[in-house]
Amino acid sequence: MNTKKLLEALNALPYPGLSRTLGELKLISTVKVVDNSASIELLTVSDDSYLTVKSAIETAFEKEFTALNITKKALVQKDTNYGNSAAPNNRAPYAANVIAVTSGKGGVGKSTVSVNLAIALAQKGYRVGILDADVYGPNVPRLTNTDLEKIKWNDDNQIVPSENYGIKIMSVALTTPTSDTPLVWRSSVAVSALIQFLEDVAWGELDFLVIDMPPGTGDIQLTMAQELPISAGVIVTTPQLVASDDVSRAIRMFQDIHVPMAGLVENMSYFVAPDTGTRYNIFGSGGGERLAERYNIPLLGQIPLNMDIREGSDNGEPPVVLGNNTLKSYYKEIVENMLKAVKFKV
Numbered sequence: 117m118n119t120k121k122l123l124e125a126l127n128a129l130p131y132p133g134l135s136r137t138l139g140e141l142k143l144i145s146t147v148k149v150v151d152n153s154a155s156i157e158l159l160t161v162s163d164d165s166y167l168t169v170k171s172a173i174e175t176a177f178e179k180e181f182t183a184l185n186i187t188k189k190a191l192v193q194k195d196t197n198y199g200n201s202a203a204p205n206n207r208a209p210y211a212a213n214v215i216a217v218t219s220g221k222g223g224v225g226k227s228t229v230s231v232n233l234a235i236a237l238a239q240k241g242y243r244v245g246i247l248d249a250d251v252y253g254p255n256v257p258r259l260t261n262t263d264l265e266k267i268k269w270n271d272d273n274q275i276v277p278s279e280n281y282g283i284k285i286m287s288v289a290l291t292t293p294t295s296d297t298p299l300v301w302r303s304s305v306a307v308s309a310l311i312q313f314l315e316d317v318a319w320g321e322l323d324f325l326v327i328d329m330p331p332g333t334g335d336i337q338l339t340m341a342q343e344l345p346i347s348a349g350v351i352v353t354t355p356q357l358v359a360s361d362d363v364s365r366a367i368r369m370f371q372d373i374h375v376p377m378a379g380l381v382e383n384m385s386y387f388v389a390p391d392t393g394t395r396y397n398i399f400g401s402g403g404g405e406r407l408a409e410r411y412n413i414p415l416l417g418q419i420p421l422n423m424d425i426r427e428g429s430d431n432g433e434p435p436v437v438l439g440n441n442t443l444k445s446y447y448k449e450i451v452e453n454m455l456k457a458v459k460f461k462v
């Protein structure tokens with residue numbers, strides 16, 4: 117097998133567990149075959165993905181060569197094209213800033229935080245849109261009381277976003293007949309749908325586009341980083357998961373793809389008994405601080421586990437709008453800290 121043939125075969129090799137090939141993800145930097153030995157340099161976005169891709173290539177081509185040398189391109193180089201993420205496309209030129217909110221695992225309150233942060237930004241006078249990219253659990257319409265809306269098109273054939281609480285809202289959930297239709301999409305379909313939501317939605321000019329990302333560090337996160345210049349990443353976690361590998365991976369992924377980190381939000385952080393006012397640190401305290409220190413990122417705030425947050429959110433009444441002043445203050449403070457942590461274009 118010569119260099120050209122190997123490059124073609126590598127570009128066609130699927131990324132393990134994803135529906136996209138190494139070529140589509142632009143993960144191959146250089147390939148060289150001399151005699152019967154091959155050298156391959158990868159542009160992977162993290163150590164995890166390097167090891168995953170390396171082992172997939174070894175399995176596929178080990179028998180073809182006497183030596184197979186697979187390396188990872190050093191990242192601290194001026195000309196590094198980091199799988200396109202260092203010089204991403206810009207599918208959302210209408211947005212001055214893009215904030216990606218993610219978490220290591222599902223169910224930590226990432227969507228609740230995304231929605232309330234988006235609204236808190238709008239309350240400061242910014243023009244804000246939220247894109248619900250969590251294709252596997254699109255909660256934003258329910259949280260913003262827009263879940264009964266159907267998709268609408270304007271005369272220019274663009275999708276009209278829903279609007280409520282001062283923000284524009286687009287969610288993959290709006291494309292399904294009922295809010296509980298399961299979205300069993302393969303990730304490539306999900307990715308093209310999201311690109312359509314970036315390009316074909318009449319967002320107008322935005323100061324901030326907040327993206328509620330799916331949990332984890334998969335194909336959608338990678339594609340978003342390739343297709344958008346993300347101004348800031350926000351990681352949401354709970355105290356139970358603070359020390360988990362999933363959270364570390366989510367932080368490292370943003371750092372690896374050169375997304376500036378706004379910081380960490382610790383949600384369901386502690387519990388204040390409504391009758392006595394006593395604060396209980398059910399899962400211990402200081403986890404978020406330690407994690408933020410370890411990765412050298414700010415701890416943007418801690419939000420308690422609170423029944424009014426749960427009830428309000430699930431009824432489409434965001435606490436930052438309809439909660440009491442204490443509830444409002446959690447999200448407002450996080451927004452202030454976020455605006456200090458990253459140099460946004462505003």
Ligand SMILES: Nc1ncnc2c1ncn2[C@@H]1O[C@H](COP(=O)(O)OP(=O)(O)OP(=O)(O)O)[C@@H](O)[C@H]1O
Pocket residue numbers: 219221222223224225226227228229250253254255331383384419420421422423425426427429430
């Ligand atoms: N601080 C909080 N106190 C109490 N309940 C909360 C808090 N934050 C979120 N919740 C509740 O936790 C549940 C999960 O929240 P949410 O849907 O925002 O999580 P998620 O991480 O986006 O989940 P998924 O990954 O499934 O999309 C919801 O019922 C929400 O109302």
